[in-house]
Amino acid sequence: MSKPIVAIVGRPNVGKSTLFNIFADSRISIVEDTPGVTRDRLYADAEWLDRKFTMVDTGGIEMQNTDSIAVSIRQQAEVAVREADVILFVCDARTGITNDDMEVAKMLRQSRKPVVLAVNKADTPKQEAEAYEFYNLGIGEPYLISASNRLNLGDLLDAVVEKFPEEGDEDDDSEDVIKVAIIGRPNVGKSSIFNDIIGQTRSIVSDVAGTTRDAIDVPVEKDGQTYLFIDTAGMRRKGKIDEPIEKYSIIRTLRAVDRSDVVLLVLNAVEGITEQDKKIAGYAHEAGKGIVIVVNKWDLYPNKTVMSTEEFTKQIRHELIFMPYANVVYVSALTQQRISRLPEMIKDAAEANAMRISTSVLNQVVTDAVAMNQPPMEKGKRLKILYTTQVKVKPPTFVIFCNEPEIMHFSYQRYLENQLREAFGFKGTPINIIVRGKNEDEA
Numbered sequence: 001m002s003k004p005i006v007a008i009v010g011r012p013n014v015g016k017s018t019l020f021n022i023f024a025d026s027r028i029s030i031v032e033d034t035p036g037v038t039r040d041r042l043y044a045d046a047e048w049l050d051r052k053f054t055m056v057d058t059g060g061i062e063m064q065n066t067d068s069i070a071v072s073i074r075q076q077a078e079v080a081v082r083e084a085d086v087i088l089f090v091c092d093a094r095t096g097i098t099n100d101d102m103e104v105a106k107m108l109r110q111s112r113k114p115v116v117l118a119v120n121k122a123d124t125p126k127q128e129a130e131a132y133e134f135y136n137l138g139i140g141e142p143y144l145i146s147a148s149n150r151l152n153l154g155d156l157l158d159a160v161v162e163k164f165p166e167e168g169d170e171d172d173d174s175e176d177v178i179k180v181a182i183i184g185r186p187n188v189g190k191s192s193i194f195n196d197i198i199g200q201t202r203s204i205v206s207d208v209a210g211t212t213r214d215a216i217d218v219p220v221e222k223d224g225q226t227y228l229f230i231d232t233a234g235m236r237r238k239g240k241i242d243e244p245i246e247k248y249s250i251i252r253t254l255r256a257v258d259r260s261d262v263v264l265l266v267l268n269a270v271e272g273i274t275e276q277d278k279k280i281a282g283y284a285h286e287a288g289k290g291i292v293i294v295v296n297k298w299d300l301y302p303n304k305t306v307m308s309t310e311e312f313t314k315q316i317r318h319e320l321i322f323m324p325y326a327n328v329v330y331v332s333a334l335t336q337q338r339i340s341r342l343p344e345m346i347k348d349a350a351e352a353n354a355m356r357i358s359t360s361v362l363n364q365v366v367t368d369a370v371a372m373n374q375p376p377m378e379k380g381k382r383l384k385i386l387y388t389t390q391v392k393v394k395p396p397t398f399v400i401f402c403n404e405p406e407i408m409h410f411s412y413q414r415y416l417e418n419q420l421r422e423a424f425g426f427k428g429t430p431i432n433i434i435v436r437g438k439n440e441d442e443a
Contacts, residue, residue: 002255002258002259003045003052003053003054003254003258004051004053004054004085004086004164004165005053005054005056005083005084005085005086005251005254005255006046006053006054006055006056006084006085006086006087006088006160007056007058007077007080007081007083007084007086007087007088008020008055008056008057008058008088008090009058009061009077009080009081009087009088009089009090009104009108010060010061010089010090010091010101010104011060011061011062011091011098011100011101011104012059012060012061012062013060013092014060014090014091014092014120014121015090015092015120015121015147015148016057016058016060016090017057018120018147018148019088019090019118019120019147019153020044020055020057022147022150022153023044023046023055023153023157024044024046024055043055043056043057043251043254045286048157048158048160048161049157049158049161051161051164051167053085053160053161053164054254054258056080056083056084056251058073058076058077058080059073059076059077060073061073061074061077061100061104062074062100063099063100063103063104063107064099064100064103078107079251080251081107081108081111081113082111083251083252083255084113084251085113085114085163085164085165086113086114086115086116086160086163086164087108087111087113087114087115087116088115088116088118088156088160089104089105089108089115089116089117089118089139090118090120091117091118091119091120091134091137091142092119092120092121093119093120093121093122093123093127093128093130093131093144094121094127096130096133097133097134097136097137101137102137105137105138105139108139109138109139114163115139115140116140116143116156116159116160116163117134117137117139117140117141117142117143118142118143118145118156119131119134119142119143119144119145120145120146120147121146121147121148122144122145122146122151123146123148123149123151128144131144143155143156143159176226177219177226177227177228178225178226178227178228178261178262178346178347178350179227179228179230179259179260179261179262180227180228180229180230180260180261180262180263180264180346181229181230181253181256181257181259181260181262181263181264181289182194182229182230182263182264182266183253183256183257183263183264183265183266183280183284184265184266184267184268184277184280185268185274185276185277185280187268188266188267188268188271188296188297189266189268189296189297189333190266192296192333192334193264193266193294193296193331193333193339193342194218194229195333196333196336196339197220197229197339197342197343198218198220198229217229217230222343223343223344225343225347227343227346230256230259230260253280253283254283257283257284257287257289258287260289261289261290261350261353261354261394262289262290262291262292262346262349262350262353262428263284263289263290263291263292264292264294264342264346265277265280265281265284265291265292265293265294265326266294266296267293267294267295267296267316268296268297269295269296269297269298269300269301269312269330270297270300270301270302272315273315273316273319273320277319277320278319278320281320281322281323282322285322285323285430288353288394288395288429288430288432289353289395289429289430290346290349290350290352290353290428290429291323291325291326291349291428291429291430292326292327292328292329292342292345292346292349292428293316293320293323293326293327293328293329294329294331294342295309295312295316295328295329295330295331296331296332296333297332297333297334298330298331298332298337299332299334299335299337300332309330312330313328316328323430325421325426325427325428325429325430325431326428327345327348327349327427327428329341329342329345345428348427348428349427349428349429352396352425352426352427352428352429353393353394353395353396353428353429354393354394355393355396355424355425355426355429356390356393356396357390357396357424359388359389359390362388362389362390362398362420363387363388365419365420365423365424366385366388366400366416366419366420368419369415369416369419370385373412373415375402375407375408375412376407376408376409376412377407378404378406378407381403381404381407382407383402383403383404383407383408383412384402384403384404385400385401385402386401386402386403386438387400387401387438388400388401391434395429395430395431395432396426396429396431396432397431397432397433397434398420398431398432398433398434399434399435399436400416400433400434400435400436401436401437401438402435402436402437402438403437403438404437405435405436405437408435413433413435416433417431417433
């Protein structure tokens, strides 16, 4: 099931970003900073009461301001509201209800989305007493909090999680079906590649229009394997897209990635790799999905005499340094060049992402790796690797038990990862390595 999306909205200076940053940086949140991943703080992964979700920060909404920047911020917030499962509406106890608060509340009521009302800056008994006027917004019970003093944030998150969709509502597809998200910036050719794959496949099971996700999932059968292609922003009907709002179109991508087993990351050969490409790639990597990098419009690339596919791939590896495992394929959606290779590459990435290694074989590979390259020493103590086990798949995740986890240097951990890849492949998927002390529980 995809992670629920929580959009934090409200007028300017009510404390939205403060709340977002607290949740992202405290123990409430699980956020991994992966070297080489370039991304802004628009969204963050979080967990509360064993429910994982994605928070989305938005700009301050000024309903009456006709300035072009204010209008753009309002439009971006509206996109976030449409894509979210729950809205966290933040107001300011010190200023009380304003006209903008009333207008935002009206917009949220019209969205028919679950809303949790947070009245921030309720730091004194007087402000707490006066904050109950926020019942007049017609949103429901106001939760009185103080982001600066971190008061009542647990109660607030309890209320947010309570409004999440029930787990198991979606995605009850067979495990034999490989779910694929085609992701990338607008106008890189996602829809054309999708249509080419469909056009080459004669057995199309059905077109299913999603009601809650406003998406289209298309099952496709190819050489005995069924693939479920998941809608992203580029595959939507034009009437459903806010073209100028590229920043928030990534929210749709997040949902598609969460639901997938494998993602096709589509790049535009002519435009090269942009910062937005890195953000999208970084999310897919952190989500632990199988990945195939698809360089589209290679037939239009102007400098093929200077830049070969080999040279272009080196550039991709440099820019997307955090995903050296991903296969790269050069295609043309216009001429359908190499499109036929995609189903097999998707299948390989899915199999690698779901690969499970027996404990005995795994420990033999790690033992051999240690014999070839001794672990590091620190303050007279040498790192000793005691035992290795695989604890999950999608992505393959391994726990290494050792005597002194703090001695495990990043470079040696990377060496062990490379040895696992050399032994077992894992082409097209990230793998996770967790280092624990000898007395720590495997779970």
